[in-house]
Structures are given as structure tokens and as C-alpha cells.
Amino acid sequence: METSEQTSKKKIKVGIPRALHFYRYFPFWKKLLEGLDVELILSPPTNKKIVEEGVTHGFGELCIPVKIYYGHVLKLIREHPELDYLFVPRYVSEVKEAYFCPKFLSLPDIIKILPGVPRLLNFEVNVKEFPIATSVIELGKELGRTQNQSLDAYREAQRYFDEYHKFLRDGASVNHALRLVERDRPFTLPKKKHKGDLKFLLLGHGYNIFDNFINLDFQKKLQDQGVEVFTIENMPESIFKKPVIINKRLRNYWVHEEEIMQSIRYFLTVGRGEIDGVIFLISFACGPDSLISELIMRDMKVVGLPFLKIIMDEHSGEAGLLTRVESFVEMVRRKKKKLAMDSKKKETIKI
Numbered sequence: 001m002e003t004s005e006q007t008s009k010k011k012i013k014v015g016i017p018r019a020l021h022f023y024r025y026f027p028f029w030k031k032l033l034e035g036l037d038v039e040l041i042l043s044p045p046t047n048k049k050i051v052e053e054g055v056t057h058g059f060g061e062l063c064i065p066v067k068i069y070y071g072h073v074l075k076l077i078r079e080h081p082e083l084d085y086l087f088v089p090r091y092v093s094e095v096k097e098a099y100f101c102p103k104f105l106s107l108p109d110i111i112k113i114l115p116g117v118p119r120l121l122n123f124e125v126n127v128k129e130f131p132i133a134t135s136v137i138e139l140g141k142e143l144g145r146t147q148n149q150s151l152d153a154y155r156e157a158q159r160y161f162d163e164y165h166k167f168l169r170d171g172a173s174v175n176h177a178l179r180l181v182e183r184d185r186p187f188t189l190p191k192k193k194h195k196g197d198l199k200f201l202l203l204g205h206g207y208n209i210f211d212n213f214i215n216l217d218f219q220k221k222l223q224d225q226g227v228e229v230f231t232i233e234n235m236p237e238s239i240f241k242k243p244v245i246i247n248k249r250l251r252n253y254w255v256h257e258e259e260i261m262q263s264i265r266y267f268l269t270v271g272r273g274e275i276d277g278v279i280f281l282i283s284f285a286c287g288p289d290s291l292i293s294e295l296i297m298r299d300m301k302v303v304g305l306p307f308l309k310i311i312m313d314e315h316s317g318e319a320g321l322l323t324r325v326e327s328f329v330e331m332v333r334r335k336k337k338k339l340a341m342d343s344k345k346k347e348t349i350k351i
């Protein structure tokens with residue numbers, strides 16, 4: 001009779017780089033792939049060596065998140081020669097109206113050329129061309145599963161992913177939620193939730209704002225200064241339903257940038273007064289983000305909401321970043337105090 005150890009040895013082993021869309025889709029991928037009966041192996045959290053290796057293999061103009069992805073792939077290949085596949089999905093379009101950044105469209109093609117890469121387990125999300133279920137069936141076929149088995153796994157993964165999103169909307173931080181997913185724990189909020197006298201919206205791609213190595217633990221720096229941080233993942237689903245019209249001639253085609261602008265539109269209108277400031281973390285050489293950050297900056301000026309844009313790359317320094325964050329927080333705090341005093345004065349005059 002086979003022991004459980006022998007059974008697990010026979011499972012197909014699939015490596016997942018902890019980078020890029022890991023921070024957005026990992027709960028879905030995990031349930032889907034485990035439902036297709038494979039064993040997952042994740043690369044460790046980003047560290048200095050991973051970044052250095054990624055930078056060495058990534059050519060000059062690439063943004064840092066893609067270079068980091070290279071580093072994670074190389075780490076997985078070196079430490080897990082037993083991998084049968086590397087999971088490198090191709091995200092083209094998730095909704096009919098918008099695309100992912102071109103880097104995501106070509107990800108499997110640029111990873112293939114790295115030395116020693118095992119077979120790639122591709123999974124293409126391109127709802128402009130075909131439904132996700134079609135890609136799931138293809139994925140299952142590659143792993144030797146029937147259509148019904150694949151669709152069952154897909155349904156379960158989608159159900160779990162919805163539950164995960166609800167947990168985020170209830171206020172959980174993405175990193176906390178991902179830790180629970182990784183350890184197969186139920187979704188429970190931490191006992192102590194960080195509160196502060198200021199509330200900031202932190203904008204950016206998940207791989208910029210939740211990879212604490214590359215952003216130099218940015219959220220913690222804010223929290224240490226009494227700032228309560230939340231991200232677009234914590235915002236109600238309803239605000240992402242209506243597209244943002246920039247002006248008659250200019251349309252945004254990037255899916256994540258659309259979400260960023262939708263959340264900003266909320267704070268310019270219904271949610272005005274709910275936050276004290278906005279910070280946008282951008283990767284150096286990111287075309288889509290540099291474009292929309294200019295648009296956001298203009299809007300922020302109109303409503304008088306403090307806005308800080310921080311551009312990160314592999315050379316970002318701890319001391320410089322801390323100084324910028326401290327002075328921004330201080331400036332916002334003073335502004336808030338002054339506004340409170342002014343409104344008190346007005347009330348006294350009325351009396």
C-alpha cells in the first residue's frame with residue numbers, strides 16, 4: 001500500500017515566482033492548481049540576492065518589478081531542480097474594455113529565454129478573445145485532468161477568491177490575507193488593527209506596495225508615524241463598476257490604472273474628507289503609472305488633498321525615503337490641525 005508521502009512524491013510539481021501578479025491572484029492560482037492536484041512550490045519573499053540576480057538578467061529599460069520576477073524565477077530554478085513546470089500566466093485582458101500592461105502580455109515569452117527554465121505552464125487570461133473557463137480546460141489538459149475536473153477546480157477557486165476579496169473589503173491587509181492563504185488558514189482579522197490620527201490611501205500595483213523588500217517596508221514607515229494605511233483592495237466593490245472618463249479625447253486602456261483612477265474619483269466626490277492624503281508608489285520606467293500619476297496630481301491640486309509620488313528602483317535608499325515620508329506626514333498633520341483650528345474659530349464667531 002502507498003504511504004501518503006509516496007503519493008505526494010508523484011504529484012506534478014509547479015513553481016510559482018512570488019512576484020508581479022502573485023500579489024493579485026495567488027489565492028485564485030493556489031486553489032485552481034491544487035484543485036488540479038499539483039504540488040505548489042513558491043519562491044521565498046524578495047531579498048537582496050533575488051533583486052541583484054534579476055537586475056543582472058533584466059535589460060536596462062525594464063521596470064524593476066519585471067527584473068525582480070526574473071530573480072524569483074532564477075531562484076526557483078536553482079533551488080528546485082525537481083520542478084516539472086513553472087507557472088507563468090499570460091494576462092492580456094480580464095475585462096472587455098481594458099488591457100494589462102504589455103509586460104504581462106509577453107511574460108511567458110521573455111521568461112522562456114532565461115537559462116535552465118523548466119517547461120512553462122501557461123494560462124492565458126484574455127476575455128476579449130475567449131472565456132477564462134477555456135484556459136482552465138487547456139491548463140487541466142496539460143496536467144492530465146478531465147474537463148469536468150478542471151471546471152470543478154475553477155468553480156472552487158473562484159468561490160475562494162470571492163471570499164478572499166470580501167475579507168480584504170472588510171479591512172484586511174493584502175499581506176496578512178496572503179499569509180493566511182499560504183498557510184491554509186481561515187480568514188480572520190488580526191486582533192489589533194493599526195489606528196492612527198491620519199488616514200492615507202496608498203496607491204500602486206500590488207507588487208510595488210506589498211513587496212516589502214523593494215518598497216523598504218513602506219507601510220510600516222507610515223504606521224510608525226501614526227498613519228492608518230489602506231489600499232484600493234480595501235475599497236467597496238461598487239466604486240469599480242463605472243469607467244472613468246478622463247476627457248473626450250483621452251481614454252485609459254490599462255486595467256489597474258483604471259482601478260486607481262476609480263478609487264481617486266471616489267475621494268474626489270462621495271468620499272471627500274474621508275482621507276488626509278494620498279501616496280502613489282511607482283516603479284522607475286513604468287509608462288502607464290507615470291501617465292496617470294500626472295492626471296491624479298492635477299485632481300489632487302483641485303481638491304487640495306496632499307499627494308506624494310514616490311518613484312522606486314533597485315537603488316532606492318532607506319534614509320532618503322524616510323526623510324520624504326516624515327516630512328510629508330508632518331506637513332499633512334499640520335495642515336489638518338490648522339483646518340481644525342480654523343473651523344473651531346468660525347464656530348466661536350457664530351456663537
Ligand code: SF4
Pocket residue numbers: 063064065066101102103104205283285286287288289
Ligand atoms: S505596469 Fe509598469 S511596473 Fe507594472 S509591469 Fe508594466 S511597466 Fe512594469
